[in-house]
Amino acid sequence: MGSYLVERSVFIDWISRLARHEKVYFPLPVSKSSFRFSRVRSRSRLALEDFDDPRQAKPFRASACIPPPVRLLAPDNELLFTFRRDSAGDCHPTPVLDHNRRILAGVRPCDLKAIALMDRFQGDGIADPYYLARRGNTLLIGHDCLQPCDEYCFCEAAGSLSWRQGADIFLTPQPQARLLVEPLTDQGAALLADAGFPACSDVQACRARAAARRPTPFARQFKAPLARVMHAVAESWQSPVWERHAGRCFSCGTCNLVCPTCSCFDVRDDFNVEDPDSGRRTRHRDACMLEDFAEVAGGYNFRKSPAARQRHRVMRKFVYLPQRFGGTGFCVGCGRCGRQCTVAIDIFTIATDLLAGAGEAA
Amino acid sequence: MKAIDPRILTPTMVRISEAADMTAQERFFRLRLSRPLGHRPGQFVMVSVPGIGEAPISICCGPGDHDRLELLVRSAGSLTMVLRRLEAGDQVGIRGPFGTGFDLADFEGRDVLIVAGGLGLAPLRSLIEPLILDRQRFGRITIISGCRTPADELFGREMRAWSRVPGTRVIRLVNDTAHLPWDGEVGLVTAPIAGLDMDPAATLAVLCGPPVMYKFVIMELAGRGLAHDRIFIDLERRMRCGIGKCGHCQINHLTCCQDGPVFRLSTVQSLPEALA
Ligand SMILES: Cc1cc2nc3c(=O)[nH]c(=O)nc-3n(C[C@H](O)[C@H](O)[C@H](O)COP(=O)(O)OP(=O)(O)OC[C@H]3O[C@@H](n4cnc5c(N)ncnc54)[C@H](O)[C@@H]3O)c2cc1C
Ligand code: SF4
Ligand code: SF4
Ligand code: FES
Numbered sequence: 001m002g003s004y005l006v007e008r009s010v011f012i013d014w015i016s017r018l019a020r021h022e023k024v025y026f027p028l029p030v031s032k033s034s035f036r037f038s039r040v041r042s043r044s045r046l047a048l049e050d051f052d053d054p055r056q057a058k059p060f061r062a063s064a065c066i067p068p069p070v071r072l073l074a075p076d077n078e079l080l081f082t083f084r085r086d087s088a089g090d091c092h093p094t095p096v097l098d099h100n101r102r103i104l105a106g107v108r109p110c111d112l113k114a115i116a117l118m119d120r121f122q123g124d125g126i127a128d129p130y131y132l133a134r135r136g137n138t139l140l141i142g143h144d145c146l147q148p149c150d151e152y153c154f155c156e157a158a159g160s161l162s163w164r165q166g167a168d169i170f171l172t173p174q175p176q177a178r179l180l181v182e183p184l185t186d187q188g189a190a191l192l193a194d195a196g197f198p199a200c201s202d203v204q205a206c207r208a209r210a211a212a213r214r215p216t217p218f219a220r221q222f223k224a225p226l227a228r229v230m231h232a233v234a235e236s237w238q239s240p241v242w243e244r245h246a247g248r249c250f251s252c253g254t255c256n257l258v259c260p261t262c263s264c265f266d267v268r269d270d271f272n273v274e275d276p277d278s279g280r281r282t283r284h285r286d287a288c289m290l291e292d293f294a295e296v297a298g299g300y301n302f303r304k305s306p307a308a309r310q311r312h313r314v315m316r317k318f319v320y321l322p323q324r325f326g327g328t329g330f331c332v333g334c335g336r337c338g339r340q341c342t343v344a345i346d347i348f349t350i351a352t353d354l355l356a357g358a359g360e361a362a
Numbered sequence: 363m364k365a366i367d368p369r370i371l372t373p374t375m376v377r378i379s380e381a382a383d384m385t386a387q388e389r390f391f392r393l394r395l396s397r398p399l400g401h402r403p404g405q406f407v408m409v410s411v412p413g414i415g416e417a418p419i420s421i422c423c424g425p426g427d428h429d430r431l432e433l434l435v436r437s438a439g440s441l442t443m444v445l446r447r448l449e450a451g452d453q454v455g456i457r458g459p460f461g462t463g464f465d466l467a468d469f470e471g472r473d474v475l476i477v478a479g480g481l482g483l484a485p486l487r488s489l490i491e492p493l494i495l496d497r498q499r500f501g502r503i504t505i506i507s508g509c510r511t512p513a514d515e516l517f518g519r520e521m522r523a524w525s526r527v528p529g530t531r532v533i534r535l536v537n538d539t540a541h542l543p544w545d546g547e548v549g550l551v552t553a554p555i556a557g558l559d560m561d562p563a564a565t566l567a568v569l570c571g572p573p574v575m576y577k578f579v580i581m582e583l584a585g586r587g588l589a590h591d592r593i594f595i596d597l598e599r600r601m602r603c604g605i606g607k608c609g610h611c612q613i614n615h616l617t618c619c620q621d622g623p624v625f626r627l628s629t630v631q632s633l634p635e636a637l638a
Contacts (some may be wrong), residue, residue, distance in 0.1 A: 081371070081412075083413070090453060091453055092375070093372050093373055093374075093412055095371070124606065125605065126367070126370060126620070127370075128370075129369075264608055264610065265603075266602055266608070266610075267416065269410075270413070281412065281416075293600075294600065296600050315614070319615065321615075
């Protein structure tokens, strides 16, 4: 598949044109410091990272995109089915699946990896048809990172920085306000076929140039390889670290709500207030950090303390889901949970402390 | 390519053919299906009243090529309170069956010890029925079932009938007779285990009851020398999907709805979150 080397402004014009007849989503500013993946309209201002001065173009970063793009594939308040009662009083529920075609552009490597992980999770065992219907009709345009988001990010340590899998097209900033545009799937190539972009003669050199532009190390690093960190977390059930970190936790669930690999939900039924013979069931994001998440009828709570819930959240990312899905860590290192927590509880610090504890014990 | 079921999270409406209060808290339902569910003992369905909500309920009848589905529902909250008011002719929604359940082949030629606390008898009835129906395929059957008072007893008439089947012993217990007439024993379900005539190498035990019950019953069974891979436990968790996605029923790395709710004790004993 041929790649292209394009002026950034030309590419942005192309995206804007594409958005006239496709549902294109791109990180658009919602305030001075935060972005949200939103539908691109004719007057939307799109900004991409600049090679020569990554901070200058005030680019969107994964850090500033809260909530993560994977939420477009599993939105909050998602409709599961509607129902209607007929004149005989019989009820007829009908599932409502969203097969609309979408393009998500500007997805950073950590979020690409999160989507790839959720593809596996949602397709495992009995698949979630709602997620797969959306995902099957969604194209992803990835965007490389040349600078870490901020002091919370640890994507390289989490093994996400070079992630491209799942992207249909991948963008890499190049000098002189240009962009390497690589189609990675047939669908991506088809989308670019009529764009009229100039071909890139040396893709390897462009990639290498971008890689060399990154600082090393890239963002925060663990003091051991990721596999050792995951092992330390797995062995840490009795560790005092949980209590130390969870002591100030409010159990507010924000860390779950912003995490691109958290997907737990609750369901809610509603009658239509104007026509009580009809109604709907929707699902809503839920959070394992909330106190009653693991409570059963009769009041017994299987994770009563904030420390037990914090441990569950961290174990899920570093141990439980990797165990089920071939060893890949489910924390992509985006840093969102630590960044958004009001009391500065940071999964990177927790993992680091657990690793240190494991070293002492050995 | 794996087939994806677009209706997996949408209930199918079925009609109630029979509904009756069994105790002040539990109501028994028989549903008529348009085709057999093909369930295994120990599986559950998600039961809905659209507009009100949904909850996991164990299938309490044995498997087979029949269009019956039986449920015993305790009034515990918003959905189950509404279910309590439903009558024959009304509809409920069901999804499933979900979970692994029991494999009857595991029980072939074995002695079976069943320990049920309270509502735990409901899911275990789906196992007892096929054991009794095909009696000669299995060894001795012992059923220990306990509840609070005689007024709380579930399936009392059936338990008496099971006790008359050759090679089948039923021990019915209450914590307290509460001054009511009672033809069973008084005590906890743990009490009779020490005195049972039991060959630990030939026996499989099956447990279902409130979270607090397991530890004590398991201690008694261990005292009798029963290995942990010979003990099955049926666990309860909050459940919102039944397909391993909502996250509510996780027990460490397992999901109760997909990997359970029936587990061999040997599978979950090392999981700190499995037992209360
Ligand atoms: C595999 C399995 C099989 C089961 N089989 C049976 C069965 O055969 N028969 C039967 O009667 N029951 C069975 N149950 C239990 C049954 O599912 C629950 O009693 C049911 O979910 C109650 O639903 P509800 O809507 O009526 O109650 P809810 O309104 O959900 O409340 C019931 C109780 O659950 C807890 N709870 C629920 N939601 C919340 C919340 N948001 N916040 C705080 N607490 C909450 C509380 O303790 C509350 O008192 C089974 C459960 C499982 C997991
Ligand atoms: S760790 Fe922070 S964000 Fe997460 S529940 Fe606790 S207080 Fe809320
Ligand atoms: S756990 Fe935190 S850092 Fe890891 S993927 Fe989730 S939000 Fe990002
Ligand atoms: S019930 Fe949803 S994951 Fe088990």
